[in-house]
Amino acid sequence: MRATPEDVFVTSGFQQALDLVARVVLAPGDIVAVEDPGYPPPTMLFRSLRMRVVGVPVDEEGIVVAAIPAGTTLVYVTPSHQFPLGMSMSLPRRRQLLDWADRTGAVIVEDDYDSEFRYAGRPLEPLQSIDESWRVLYVGSFSKTMLPTLRLGFVVAPPSLFPALRKAKLVTDWYTAKPMQDALAQFIAEGQFARHIRRMRRIYEDRHQLLVSILESRFGDVLEPIPSMAGMHVAATLRPEVELTDREIARRARRAGVDLHMPISSFAVTEPPRRGLVFGYGAIPIEHIPDGLLRLHDCCLNARDDT
Ligand SMILES: Cc1ncc(COP(=O)(O)O)c(C=O)c1O
Structure with a gap:
């Protein structure tokens, strides 16, 4: 600065x-x-x-x-x-x-x-x-x-x-x-802020790496993660083969007890909306990530809801 x-x-x-x-x-x-x-x-x-x-x-x-x-x-x-x-x-x-x-x-x-x-x-x-x-x-x-x-x-x-x-x-x-x-x-x-940042960076980095590695290894059929090296969230776009909208997936996820940050389409301003999901990991304990993603994967599969 x-x-x-x-x-x-x-x-x-x-x-x-x-x-x-x-x-x-x-x-x-x-x-x-x-x-x-x-x-x-x-x-x-x-x-x-x-x-x-x-x-x-x-x-x-x-x-x-x-x-x-x-x-x-x-x-x-x-x-x-x-x-x-x-x-x-x-x-x-x-x-x-x-x-x-x-x-x-x-x-x-x-x-x-x-x-x-x-x-x-x-x-x-x-x-x-x-x-x-x-x-x-x-x-x-x-x-x-x-x-x-x-x-x-x-x-x-x-x-x-x-x-x-x-x-x-x-x-x-x-x-x-x-x-x-x-x-x-x-x-x-007193140096406490710098210490807090160093500590939180390690915690967020572990969550970031686990989340991205599961998205890459298990979600290849439905999602493409957007490369990102910072922060407390990761986004991924829906593959064209997925028939559901990102809002439908977010709704299904909520019903399955998975609290996604938001569908990407909800952040559109004046451009046509993109389809995808935003994964916030600021507040989730790392041990909950694998199970949440497993449940989310089922929510992305194609059969449309009857309701
Ligand atoms: C993109 C972005 N900018 C800024 C902020 C901080 O906003 P504020 O200081 O008003 O809480 C946030 C917080 O969530 C954010 O997501």
Whole structure:
């Protein structure tokens, strides 16, 4: 990161950071580009503020920059771990996105969630750290690393935006609860946060590896996992031979006691939905994974339900 403490603006989680940014850099009617499929809360927020939201397709390297519509004011991306498909944005794609923003004057919001949990390869530079001209607003959150109920996050923004951000924060909730900030600051300063991340990374990595190895060895007839090396979920697309929709499979799974995160089609924005499943492993004890997947496999087999 290229940031001093003065560049960090504390917010009540990612979602408030995005709300404040939207209030200070956007006007109703502006075109906002989001990854498609993508994380739903930003789309819901932008629509509630009367922005025109356009879904932009993603490929194995991340958002397809050439498909971002002309006139876009802001683009929201998840480069460390695309939500929900799970790939990381490649370095060439990061550079292409930055060049595009430089050329058009658009703002990039970098949601760097899940960057702390990377299981292979070198961490890629955040867009923020290779941006030469403050086109990137970097948003971090403690929801995934600690817990979502903390409601603590931050945005790294250019000094010129701070007065407007402060005003927007003031009219929203004055400031983020100070005792919680102090407790977290102490937790970080004592080295406990880094220790917690190291410990959780090992736990999530074991779950990730077991889940992916079972998907690869047992689900070849129905699913194709999307390569992913980070985070707390893995996605897999349905093979064309599977007749069921991903929603039907998710419904069947629920009845069989398997709590899948979500069908991929539920994350479509404006592009035609893709079919697939998202497997969240943030909360499942590792010993439950094999049995859950065994039951899920039966749910993917073709006979349609009568009901
Ligand atoms: C894609 C993505 N971004 C950000 C967040 C964090 O959001 P917040 O800080 O508002 O809880 C999450 C949490 O679930 C997420 O899935």
